[in-house]
Amino acid sequence: MGATMVTGGLGYAGRHIVAQLEARGDRVVSYNRDYAEGAAGAAVIPVQGELFDIPRIVDTCKRHGVARIIHTAAMSHPDLSIELPITTVAANIDGTIHLFEAAKLAGVKRIVNFSSETVYGHIDGRVSEASPLAPTTPYGVTKVATEMFAKVYNDLYGTDILSLRVSEIYGPGNRMPQILRDIVKTVLAGEPFRMAKGADHRFHFIHVEDVARAAILAADAAEPRGHIFNITGGPQCSLADAVAILRPLLPGAVIEIGPGSWHLDRQGEWDIAAAEREIGYRPAWPLAKGLQHYCAWLRDHPY
Numbered sequence: 001m002g003a004t005m006v007t008g009g010l011g012y013a014g015r016h017i018v019a020q021l022e023a024r025g026d027r028v029v030s031y032n033r034d035y036a037e038g039a040a041g042a043a044v045i046p047v048q049g050e051l052f053d054i055p056r057i058v059d060t061c062k063r064h065g066v067a068r069i070i071h072t073a074a075m076s077h078p079d080l081s082i083e084l085p086i087t088t089v090a091a092n093i094d095g096t097i098h099l100f101e102a103a104k105l106a107g108v109k110r111i112v113n114f115s116s117e118t119v120y121g122h123i124d125g126r127v128s129e130a131s132p133l134a135p136t137t138p139y140g141v142t143k144v145a146t147e148m149f150a151k152v153y154n155d156l157y158g159t160d161i162l163s164l165r166v167s168e169i170y171g172p173g174n175r176m177p178q179i180l181r182d183i184v185k186t187v188l189a190g191e192p193f194r195m196a197k198g199a200d201h202r203f204h205f206i207h208v209e210d211v212a213r214a215a216i217l218a219a220d221a222a223e224p225r226g227h228i229f230n231i232t233g234g235p236q237c238s239l240a241d242a243v244a245i246l247r248p249l250l251p252g253a254v255i256e257i258g259p260g261s262w263h264l265d266r267q268g269e270w271d272i273a274a275a276e277r278e279i280g281y282r283p284a285w286p287l288a289k290g291l292q293h294y295c296a297w298l299r300d301h302p303y
Contacts, residue, residue: 003029007072028045054102075092164231202237210284231275
C-alpha cells in the first residue's frame with residue numbers, strides 16, 4: 001500500500017488521523033501550510049505547502065508514493081465563517097478544488113473529503129444522507145460546494161472522492177470554541193460556567209478518535225456504494241444530558257444553562273447505517289467514556 005497524505009495533519013482532527021495511521025505502521029505524509037519537524041515520527045513525512053500550490057502537491061504525491069488523501073485542511077468553524085465569509089470560501093472551496101485537481105494530475109483517485117453536519121441547516125425528523133441541504137452559514141455552504149465538486153470530479157474524471165458529514169467533534173487537542181471544551185476548561189479554571197439558554201439543544205457529539213477512525217475506514221474502503229456518509233458518535237442527546245454526565249467528573253462544578261435551544265442548527269436524529277454498511281464504521285467512544293477521558297486530559301493539557 002502506498003502512503004496516505006493528510007492535509008492539515010498538524011490540525012485538530014489531522015493529528016489524530018496521522019497518529020492512528022502511524023500506530024498501525026502506515027507511511028504518512030503530513031501536508032501543512034506550517035512546518036513542524038518535531039511532529040514527524042519514523043513513518044511520518046512532514047511537507048510544508050499550500051493547498052493552492054498544485055505543482056507542490058503533485059510533486060509531493062509522486063515523490064512519496066501517495067496512494068490516497070485524507071483532506072482535513074479548512075477554515076473549520078461555522079461561527080467564524082460568519083465573520084470571515086470570503087476567507088472561508090477561499091480556504092474551503094478554492095483550496096479543496098486545487099487539491100482535487102492536483103490529485104487528478106498525480107493519479108490519486110481516493111480522497112476522503114471532510115464535510116460537516118452544517119450542510120443540513122435546521123432540519124426536523126430523521127436525518128439521512130438523502131435529506132435536503134439548507135446550510136445557514138458560509139461554512140455550511142462551502143461544505144455543500146466541496147461535496148458537489150467531489151461528485152463532479154468522480155463523474156467526469158474518474159476520481160473516487162468520499163465525503164464524510166461529521167457531527168459535533170470534541171476531545172483532546174481542540175483549540176476552537178466548542179461547548180463541551182468550554183464548559184470543562186471554565187470549570188477546571190475554578191470558575192462557574194453560565195449560559196442563558198441552550199440546555200434543550202440536541203447534539204450528536206463525536207469524539208475526535210472516532211472521527212479519525214472513520215476517516216481511515218473511508219480511505220481503506222474498497223468499493224463503497226455511495227460517496228457521502230453521515231458520521232456521528234452515537235445517539236443524539238441534549239446539552240442538559242451532557243452536563244449530567246459531566247457533573248460527577250467535575251466535583252463541585254457550577255454549571256448553569258438555561259432552557260431552550262441556541263444559535264446552532266437544530267436537527268433530528270441522524271441515520272448512520274450507510275457508514276456502518278459501506279465503510280464499517282461504528283462509534284467506539286460513547287459520550288460517557290469520551291467525557292471521562294476528555295476531562296482527565298484537560299486537567300493536564302491546555303487543549
